[in-house]
Amino acid sequence: MNDDPMLQIRHVQLRIHADDWQDALRRAANPLLDDASIESQYVSEMIQAVQDLGPYIVLAPGFALGHARPSEAVHRPCLAIATLDEPVEFGSxxxxxxxxxxxxxxxxxxxxxxxxxxxxxxxxEENGFDMLREARTNDDAQAIVSTVNKGE
Incomplete structure (x- = not known):
């Protein structure tokens, strides 16, 4: 098995709706929950980290990197990407x-x-923000996966 974690097409969601920042983290993580890559406890840990530390995960305009410490609630290293149909406030x-x-x-x-x-x-390196914001179709999602995993 390859130790290098790969982005899977099933972990990319385009233009989904979220009611608030907690919902955005939950919904972005749903594909990882669905295939048992993570447990719901990890989502709680991500939300708790923001509640404890503030919106430190909002790293660039319009971009949040949801994460928590390495955890037993994670069964395999993984990534999920979600773009939102309407932006939400994280408090940044x-x-x-x-x-x-x-x-x-x-x-x-x-x-x-x-x-x-x-x-x-x-x-x-890949105009990634534009690529994500412009993505609408399964082909767009596949292009994102290929670019993230490039050279693999």
Whole structure:
């Protein structure tokens, strides 16, 4: 089995609706719950981290990187990407409202760093934000998966 976590097409959701930031994290994580990559406890840990530390996961205008510490509630390192049909407020003065949520779930610090590297590379080098915001179709989702996993 490949140790390098890959983004799966089933973990990409385009233009979904979320009522608020907690709902955005829950909905973005749903595909990971559906295939038992994570347990609901991990979603609770992500939400609790924001409640404890503030909206530190809102890293750029319109972008939140949902994550918590490596956890036993994570069964395999994984990523999920969701774009929102309507942006939601996370409480970040500089970067609200958020319309892109990426969830990173990992079993170890090394896996966490590998996932973060994939996300950062995608967002920095491939016009990733535009690609995500413009995505509407399954072909668009597949292009995102291919770009995130490039070279794999």
């Amino acid at each position: 003065e500089q970067n609200d409202p958020v319309d892109i949520v990426i969830v990173v779930a990992s079993t170890s610090n090394d896996a966490h760093l590998a996932l973060l590297q994939k996300v950062v590379t995608f967002l920095n």
